[in-house]
Amino acid sequence: MQMEKIAIVTDNSCDASDAELAELGVECVHLRVIEPDGTHFPEDNTVENIEAFYDYIVDCDELPSTSMPPLLDFAQLYTDLSLAGYTHVISLHISSRMSGTVHTARMAAESAPIPVEVIDTRCNTVAQFLFVRRIAQLREYGLSFDELVEAAHELVGKTSICFMLDKLRNLVKGGRTGKATGLAAALLKIKPLLTVDPEGEVEMFGKAKSPKRAVTKLVQRYKELEEHLGPLECCFAHTRNMGGVDDLREAMIEAGIKLVEVGVRMVGPVITTHVSTGCFGFAYIPQDERVLGLA
Secondary structure, three states: OOOOOEEEEEEHHHOOOHHHHHHOOEEEEOOEEEOOOOOEOOOOOOHHHHHHHHHHHHHOOOOOEEEOOOHHHHHHHHHHHHHOOOOEEEEEEOOOOOOOHHHHHHHHHHOOOOOEEEEEOOOOHHHHHHHHHHHHHHHHHOOOHHHHHHHHHHHOOOOEEEEEOOOOHHHHHOOOOHHHOOOOOOOOOOEEEEEEOOOOOEEEEEEEOOHHHHHHHHHHHHHHHHHHHOOEEEEEEEOOOHHHHHHHHHHHHHOOOOOOEEEEEEOOHHHHHHHOOOOEEEEEEEOOOOOOOOO
């Protein structure tokens, strides 16, 4: 019986750099961020590239657009993985409610030379990174292809992000508000608290009159999530608002939450195009005793 050699593929909506993903043994296809004049921003989520994009997005008059990876990118990668000796591929991608990436990956998978399971993670940004990281950890733990696919499906709807939106312009103008559509007029003087729901769509779960009150409500949200899902791993996320992250972490600790923290990550250009700067919050994923303590 042939030994399984399992490849993991994701996209740069997970907001990890290509080098970070390579360390996890994960391949990456890239969504594009395109300026109005047709210029493409760098696709690798390095700190330098993200910071440069933050500078751009706060001053631009017209928002850039985003586009999904071409079908050829997926087809070529799946073929290359087969030629490299891989026997199976798990392809983990941004919510299909936000991008056509999953659909494109599934089209490519139909003609791939090896079995490819495409998973709609129904999340994005740092939550998607936690999702991909977990499947990479479980592969290292020794799970088979079928077991990894099952584990991935178990995480769908249980891995997400909760954050304070500081600026409404990008989300409304880009048409990515989902269930939050039409809030602009009512929320001009407050801070919306948003999440990605189990179906993979943006949803407002609260509002606050200030970042300080947003912190209080984010802490309460985390407690409710742990009551519902059990112990979580947490990764803080922000778009140039490290102060908000520091306040949130401190408040969570003071509230008695036993944080299992994966760190702090900057949200990359694909998602920042729609939310702008000033956001902060946390991504979460249920704990798994098999991989606790692994990098």
